[in-house]
Each structure stands twice: as structure tokens, then as C-alpha cells.
Amino acid sequence: MLTTVIILLISAALFVSGKVRSDLVALCALLSLLLCQILNPTEALAGFSNTTVIMMVGLFIVGGGIFQTGLAKMIGGQVIKLAGTSETRLFLLVMLVTAAIGGFVSNTGTVALMLPIVVSMAAYAGTSARRLLMPLAFASSMGGMMTLIGTPPNLIIQETLANAKANGLVASSLPDIGFFTFLPVGVITLVVGILVLMPLTKIFLTPKAGEKSSKQGGKSLNELVKEYGLADNLFRVHVTEASKVIGNTIIDLDIYRLYGVNVIELRRSAGHNKFVRTVNQQLASPTLVLQQGDVIYLSGDIDKVQQFADDYTLRLIDNHTDEIEGSSSNASLDFYDIGIAEILIMPSSSMTGRKIMDIGLRNKFNINVLGIRRDGEYLLHNLGAEKIHESDVLLVQGTWKDIARLRSESDNWVVLGEPLQEAAKVTLDYKAPVAALIMVAMIMMMCVDSIPVAPVTAVLLASVMMVITGCVRSVEAAYKTINWQTIVLFAAMLPMSTALEKTGVSSAIAEFIVNTFGGSSPHVALAAVYFATSIMTIFISNTVTAVLMAPIALQCAVGIGVSPIAFLFAVSVAASMCFASPFSTPPNALVLPAGQYTFMDFIKVGLPLQILMGIVMIFALPLLFAF
Numbered sequence: 001m002l003t004t005v006i007i008l009l010i011s012a013a014l015f016v017s018g019k020v021r022s023d024l025v026a027l028c029a030l031l032s033l034l035l036c037q038i039l040n041p042t043e044a045l046a047g048f049s050n051t052t053v054i055m056m057v058g059l060f061i062v063g064g065g066i067f068q069t070g071l072a073k074m075i076g077g078q079v080i081k082l083a084g085t086s087e088t089r090l091f092l093l094v095m096l097v098t099a100a101i102g103g104f105v106s107n108t109g110t111v112a113l114m115l116p117i118v119v120s121m122a123a124y125a126g127t128s129a130r131r132l133l134m135p136l137a138f139a140s141s142m143g144g145m146m147t148l149i150g151t152p153p154n155l156i157i158q159e160t161l162a163n164a165k166a167n168g169l170v171a172s173s174l175p176d177i178g179f180f181t182f183l184p185v186g187v188i189t190l191v192v193g194i195l196v197l198m199p200l201t202k203i204f205l206t207p208k209a210g211e212k213s214s215k216q217g218g219k220s221l222n223e224l225v226k227e228y229g230l231a232d233n234l235f236r237v238h239v240t241e242a243s244k245v246i247g248n249t250i251i252d253l254d255i256y257r258l259y260g261v262n263v264i265e266l267r268r269s270a271g272h273n274k275f276v277r278t279v280n281q282q283l284a285s286p287t288l289v290l291q292q293g294d295v296i297y298l299s300g301d302i303d304k305v306q307q308f309a310d311d312y313t314l315r316l317i318d319n320h321t322d323e324i325e326g327s328s329s330n331a332s333l334d335f336y337d338i339g340i341a342e343i344l345i346m347p348s349s350s351m352t353g354r355k356i357m358d359i360g361l362r363n364k365f366n367i368n369v370l371g372i373r374r375d376g377e378y379l380l381h382n383l384g385a386e387k388i389h390e391s392d393v394l395l396v397q398g399t400w401k402d403i404a405r406l407r408s409e410s411d412n413w414v415v416l417g418e419p420l421q422e423a424a425k426v427t428l429d430y431k432a433p434v435a436a437l438i439m440v441a442m443i444m445m446m447c448v449d450s451i452p453v454a455p456v457t458a459v460l461l462a463s464v465m466m467v468i469t470g471c472v473r474s475v476e477a478a479y480k481t482i483n484w485q486t487i488v489l490f491a492a493m494l495p496m497s498t499a500l501e502k503t504g505v506s507s508a509i510a511e512f513i514v515n516t517f518g519g520s521s522p523h524v525a526l527a528a529v530y531f532a533t534s535i536m537t538i539f540i541s542n543t544v545t546a547v548l549m550a551p552i553a554l555q556c557a558v559g560i561g562v563s564p565i566a567f568l569f570a571v572s573v574a575a576s577m578c579f580a581s582p583f584s585t586p587p588n589a590l591v592l593p594a595g596q597y598t599f600m601d602f603i604k605v606g607l608p609l610q611i612l613m614g615i616v617m618i619f620a621l622p623l624l625f626a627f
Contacts, residue, residue: 001503007032008496008539015581015599022582022592022599023485026492038499047494051456052108052586056490057482058459059112059590062442064481065466067116068473069428069435087127091198094118094132095139099190102143103150108586110140113439115594128207133595134605135197137587141576142193146186148179153546153575157568160550169554170564177565184624185569185617189577192616196609204604205595219417221335224342228371228378228395234264235305237314239294244312250288256357259308260382261300264368264397265338268294283338283366283398299370300381339400340370343413345392351412357384366402371395428471435471438462483593489582490589496539522562522627526570527618529553533574534614538584542575549575562627569621577613579606 011029014020030047033039047053065071083089094114102110118136122129144150148158158177164170175181225231239245245253255261266282268291282288290296295317298305309316345351351359361367372379372386373393379386388394393416396403406415445451445458453461463478465471472478517528529549537545549571557564578584582592582602591597 001505001508003036004033004038004499004503004505007036008500011496012539021485023488023492026489026583030492030495033495033499038503039495043498043502044495046498047491050491050494051454053487053491053494055108055456055459056112056586056590057487058456058463059108060482061463061466061472061478062439062459063112063116064478065435065463065471066113066439067120068477069431069471071432071435071439074432083121083125087125087131088198090121090125090127091132091135091201092194094121094136095142095190095194095197098136098139099143099146099186102140103146103186107140107144107151108590110143111137111587111590113443114140115590119594128205130205130207130595130597131201133591134205134597134601135193135201137585137591138193138197138579138606138609139190140587141578141585142186142189144186144576145189145573146180146183148177148182150182150186151572151576152543153572154182156543156546157550157572160554161564161568164554164564169558174563174565177568182569182572185573185621188616188620189573189613192613193609196612197605200605200608205601219342221340224340224395228373228380230299230370230380233299233380235298235300235302236317237296237298237305237309238317239290239292239296240313240315241292242313243290243292245290245314246292248290250285250290253312255298255308256384259300259304261298261304261308262368262370262383264297264299264370266290266294266296283368285362285366338397339403340395340397341403341406342373342416343394343396343406344416345388345390345394345413346411347390349388349390349412351388352390353387355384356386356388359388361396365398365405367396367398367406369394370397428473431469431471434469435466438465438469438471486589486593489592490586493583500539517556522557522560522566523618523622525556525560526567526621527614529556529567530570530574530614530618533571534578534610537575537578538581542578542585546571546575563625565625566621566627569625570617573617573621574614577610579610579613581606 007029011025014025015022030044034041034044083093098110098114101114114136115133118132119129122132141151145154148154154177161170161174161177165172165174219227250263255263266288268282296314298308306316308314356369361369369383370380371394372383373395374389394413396406403415406413439462442458442462445453445461446455467475467478472481517525529552533545533549533553536549550568553567553571554564557567576585579588580602582588582597582599588602588606595601
């Protein structure tokens, strides 16, 4: 018992200090329990197979899909219309909307769905996400107190009371705990939460240095387009039924040599479907055979483009005409499939002094050169004949996969910035309806009891569908949406509750409460039960805490001779309203990395709220459920 307590205290001290990574502290605590033979390997590693942990992994991917498709931005934009840019109104909307959802969806699922939306809202309003994400996590727990299914402790106390009545431990005339019996309690917790969090978040959750400017060097895709003036030299021609290019390849036409015009990309219709994108982007490879209906993107002098269009009976598209039904009427570079990046030519490069048409970028890497930056000037025309100089910067274009391959030629050039990170920021807005459908289906499966699908199954199914439907670019991109530090932290700390229970620490606390406060006044005993539960749930999951404390609370009430309902609700509220630790509940763990929070942030904001919530509940519960 003593060893377990010492490991727990050392871990807590390291969490508070913040000098050691939280996931490393959790793993060391787990190893200590193993080495001291307090837990066996099966018990110690059970956290990594826990359904909540697996659900968190899936929810990270679902959240990534919601964010990458722009769905979060769309929803956030609608909320912004109500709140404007007022931080106070944003705070209130986040708290109220999250609590409303949290009453019917698990608090973990609520936070995972709302997190990308809140981040988008904060960015749009120009406020710090740190001031909204912690209230988001706390509001999901408060919302869980409004209905029977909102949080597991609610179900546990209902079952405890039902069993006690069935076994004759309490009077059968006591009212049952129904679906909305929790609603008054949930409303009180939400009101207290709003009143306390509003000043605390402004005082303690100040924006971190560099939070709004997270870009670490390099230029965004839009900045590159603007800098090189690509939009000013971008033209589109449509392959009509009478066009002479049908059946020819790009190399057959020899467009650059004859006209001095670069073929940048081709867009081809893939059918008509209002739910998915029906236009495919393709790089202008030499073997690409042109078809009727294709739209060719060209860069060069307008007179030369017009001459090419006239010679081959192509229609030059203006900016007031849709190139393909359902697409944009503006000539613009999209970066769904094809991207751009800058590469700096090294002094030792074998390319120096050679013409661009001779270096084989297209043949070897399937890459086009769109421009050259040299001594502060930008070259955009007749690039094939240009000789490469030392320290030239080439603007290149290709699929994101081919751009990633450029890093293998480190002796010849350096890829500037992080183009793949920029690619991840490209909003796949044409997939937003698909992401919305997946999200709604997941929520329905989690909420409707008649659908025989477990919540973790619903989440995993949704995460896989996000990848299969392309709402997340690839499996690799899906893995990158997962914050593994959070997963390891939570999974490694879950077995601590097993250790506390196995070594008798939890039972010792329970016995102390019964022996010390069992004969006291109802209010004192209620306070003891509440705060004992509140302290335990900092270190033990709220579900386990409720399982341990519900029978003790019932015995306390029976021993004093009062109704046990207020005591059982004290257990449920105290177990759910745990705000002082980032690993006490999944919602707290989920917002930890996104808000760049430390353990001390939760202590500064969450601990006062947790204490004040307890004080209010000690007086409110007897009023709602008389002794």
C-alpha cells in the first residue's frame, strides 16, 4: 500500500513541476508498479486496450476529418454569426452548445467533435483557443450531468439504488432515478461553471508566445502564388468537340517549343455528383491523352495562349464561365492533388549551368518548373531555355507525393519550408458533406439504444470511413492526426486505479469516511462523501471511483437514517466534476495538446472550480433531494 502511495505522490509532483514530459512520467509510474510487482503485465498494460483509449484514437481521426474537410470551419462560421468576434459571447456559446450535446453524447465524443470547430472559431475571431478549449472540456462533463446517459457515474448510482431497493436495504417507496432526474443538477453545475470559468480563464489562460504565429519558416501556398504572380499568368482552354487536340498527348503537341507556353495541369470531369468532387486534377504528363471536355491550364503570354487556342480550335475560358459544371468560374490553382514548393539550388549542384529543359525534372520526378526567383527578380516565361544559376530558387509543381520525393536529392537542392505540412492545411471542402454524414451517423449510433452498435465500434467505423472516403488524405495523414502523447499519458495512468484498489488504498479511504463521519450530521457526512470522491477521481477514473464510492455513500446514508439519493448524487457529481487534472477524464486529456496546457493550468483553473462546485453541491443537493 505504502509503495503505491509513494509512486502516486512522486508522479503527481512531477506532473505539477512540468519539468518532465507528462507521458514519460506516466510510463515511469507504470513501470514502477510493474517492477515493484504491484501489478502484473496484463493489469499494467490493460490501459492500452481500454475501450475509452481506443475510442480516443478513433475520435482524433474523426476530428481530423472534420477539420481537414473544412466542416469545422463551416460550422464555426455559423456560430460566429451569432457570437461575432466577442470573446465573452464565444465563451458562452461554447459552454452552452457543448453542454447541450454532452447530455446525449459521451463527453469524450462531444469534445472530439467540438474541438476542431472551437479551434476554427477562435482563429476566425482572433482570440486564443486556450481560453475556449478548457471550458469546452469542462462543459462536456457538466452537460453529462443533465441526463441519465450523459456520463457513466449516473448509470452507476441508478443501478446502486435499484439494487438496494431490490435487496431491501432502503425503502422501496423511494423515487427512482429517471432519465431527466439529473437535469436540475446539470443546470446548476453549468451555471456555476460559467460564473467561475469566465474570470479564471481570462486571468490564467493567457495566450502563449507565438500561439497565433505557429508557422516555423517557409511560405504558405497562397503566399507563393501571390509572390510569383501565378494567377496573373494563368489561363484556361477548353477542349471542345471540334478541337484538334483530341487523341493527342501533351508531348505530341510540343506546346512549349512552338508557343513558349507552359502546360501546368489538366482538369477532367469524373461525372456529376453533388456530394463529392467531380473534377480530377492531373499533372500534364507527356503521355496524357487529351479528351473532349478537358480543361488545360496554361501559363504564358496571353497572345501566345490565344494563338495556341486558335490553331487547335480550343475555347479560351474567361473568368465568368464555369470550366466544368459545379466548378469555380475563376482560373485558380487548387492544391487538392497537385502542390507547389520552392527548392534552393545548392552551390555544389550538378544542375548549375544547365538548361531547365535538360535537367530532367519532369522525367525523373514528374515535376514542372513554374518560375525562378533570382536576385530578387521573378522569371516566369521561356523557362525551358533558362540556365540554372547557383542559389536560384525554383518554384516547382507536382503531386504531393512527388514533391515529397524531392528531399532525396539533398546534394542538388534544399526544399524550402514544409510543403507537406502546407498540403495538410489545404481544405478538402468538396468532402465536407461526406464528413458531415459520417459524423451524424456516428452520433446516431452512439445515442440511439435500438442501434446495436457499441460506442467504440461506432467511433472506429467512423474513423475508417473518414480515410476510405478521402476526408482524411491518407492512412499516414490519419496517424498524424492522433496525439500519441495524450494517448500514452491516459493509457499509462489508467492502471493506477487498479493498483490503488488492489493494494487497499481505496478501501482504506472508504472505511475512514464511514468510521469518521458515519455518525455525524447529514450535511457533514455528505461533504465527506463528496470531497473524498472528488479527491479520488483526480487519480482514478470517474467510473471506477463511482463504483467504489456509491456503495459507501449508500451505507453512510442508511447509517445516519436519511434518504440515500442526495448521497448517491454527491458521488456522481464529484466523480464527473473533476477539473484539477489533465488525465482524470478523457475530455481533459483531449484538449491538453491543442490548448498547449500544462498540469499547472488545470490546477490554477480547475482546482478552484472543483472546490467551489463541491461547496455549492453540498447545499444544493439536500434542497433538490431532501434527506
